[in-house]
Amino acid sequence: MPPPILVYGAYGYTGRLVVREAVARGLEVVVAGRNGERVRDIAGRYGLAGRVFGLDDPGRLESEVATVAAVLHCAGPFVRTSAPMRRACIAAGTHYLDITGEIPVFEATFAEHAEAEAAGVVLLPGVGFDVVPSDCLAAKVAAACPSPRSLEIAFAGGAGVSRGTLRTMLAHAGEGLRVRRGGVLERLPFGALTRTVEIGGRLRRVVAISWGDVATAYRTTKIPDITVYTDLGRSKLVGPAGLRALSALLRVGPARRALDGLVARRLDGPSEAARARARVELWARCVGEDGTAVCGRMTVPDGYDLTARTAVEAAAKVAEGAVPPGAWTPAQAFGADFIDGFEGVTVRVPAPC
Ligand SMILES: NC(=O)c1ccc[n+]([C@@H]2O[C@H](COP(=O)([O-])OP(=O)(O)OC[C@H]3O[C@@H](n4cnc5c(N)ncnc54)[C@H](OP(=O)(O)O)[C@@H]3O)[C@@H](O)[C@H]2O)c1
Missing domain, CATH: 3.30.360 (Dihydrodipicolinate Reductase; domain 2)
Structure with missing residues (x-):
């Protein structure tokens, strides 16, 4: 079994589609978010492990993401949620993917390329319909x-x-x-x-x-x-x-x-x-x-259906180690034919x- 992927924002509209797709593909998934009741609900529906934590405690965030191979971040607006999760992933040595389409988030993530490379971490934003x-x-x-x-x-x-x-x-x-x-x-x-x-x-x-x-x-x-x-x-x-x-x-x-x-x-x-x-x-x-x-x-x-499929495929590939460390676009990471x-x-x- 490959090491698990943590889906954060798992009970949101898109997070639910992502979790369903990952389960259908037989991937090992942990579901997470800040609302305990809603995390337990989606974890129970698919028989998955669930974790409840917010994004405002950097130490807690780092220890939560340290136990998985990759985080697939589905909680937006990412202009408010991406930076703390990226920081935690870089600190913990965990790969990071998200489904943002927000220009400032892409720019901030690409600016962390050298840091991600040094940490051995992949940063891969925009793995949904955008972009x-x-x-x-x-x-x-x-x-x-x-x-x-x-x-x-x-x-x-x-x-x-x-x-x-x-x-x-x-x-x-x-x-x-x-x-x-x-x-x-x-x-x-x-x-x-x-x-x-x-x-x-x-x-x-x-x-x-x-x-x-x-x-x-x-x-x-x-x-x-x-x-x-x-x-x-x-x-x-x-x-x-x-x-x-x-x-x-x-x-x-x-x-x-x-x-x-x-x-x-x-x-x-x-x-x-x-x-x-x-x-x-x-x-x-x-x-x-x-x-x-x-x-x-x-x-x-x-x-939204495409987002679930491309995001899960991208996360599975990254978790398997198919992408070198650094901050990439989807076509850079997987090629134009992805x-x-x-x-x-x-x-x-x-x-x-
Ligand atoms: N790339 C693409 O093509 C694509 C496709 C679909 C969606 N998206 C983006 O993905 C994001 C989610 O969309 P959605 O349709 O799933 O929205 P949604 O149903 O409103 O779900 C949003 C999720 O984010 C969580 N969240 C929001 N702010 C948070 C914070 N500060 N801390 C922790 N959790 C937070 C929410 O948890 P609570 O309920 O606890 O607040 C919820 O789980 C949006 O930014 C959207 O633009 C992109």
Whole structure:
């Protein structure tokens, strides 16, 4: 039996999917979180060991993670939860993975590369829908593009968002739009960049968003200009101007906290049936120094189901020792073809732009 993987935040919406997937694969898993009743509930359901601890006592955290091979961190917003867990893992010599999509968390984690290497620890953030498929697609189009200069990624589809995803987006609301230009992270007003792209067989107007690839695709490909877009679905009725106004409102602390409280009380996540019906379409376009454009396309299952599969596969590989110490993106750790083997994934590179 391989040494155990500790899933922290195991009773959250995504944590529950991750635990179910890990158990289905026969992995040895310990479930953990800060709420004793909820940890005992999920541990009992699958006959697993459960541990109850918060993230605010560094000594306790270090001793808890010291007994496992890898932590798969599923408790977000990670801007509040990742640093203490990373610190504990580096101190204990335990590998760390998470399912963040948050740009500041990626940047902070990659800044710890040398420290992780020295400690013999793997730091692998973003092993969910953010950013496994887009990171692999970015690596594939970059490899096919001569002297890549700019990268655009767009995605559309999915069954909806969970409470945790919405609360995480709220935690970053008001920060504006993050893009990469000349290798540097830049801030633009939200709604500042839109474009039209054919995704999933129809032309869509997509709007640029602050998405993890602005950090991870840069680390994977070194392409200096990176923008990520999405189809905002129903919210496109509001339009970029409306979204700018909403973003300004959410910069106001009390408004943001009121909405966060509402989301925390009211929302869980998309139903199993809705997820099973949903697909996400991704598109990427890399342009080289000489103007050559290379595009790629990918279809994947709903983001939460995909997250459970990619996160568990990544954690299993890391726990087995398949990745050298240091801080990596998913495509750096496993190669650009990592995504290809998952059920329901189709990839085309090059593809019509
Ligand atoms: N990469 C991806 O594609 C991807 C996919 C899915 C989710 N996510 C991210 O994963 C996170 C969780 O999403 P979710 O849908 O599972 O949300 P959720 O259902 O609200 O669950 C959040 C979990 O995090 C725990 N938690 C939050 N703050 C904590 C803290 N300070 N200390 C300890 N535990 C804490 C919660 O425990 P309590 O209930 O005790 O607060 C709960 O177990 C979000 O940040 C989301 O954006 C990313």
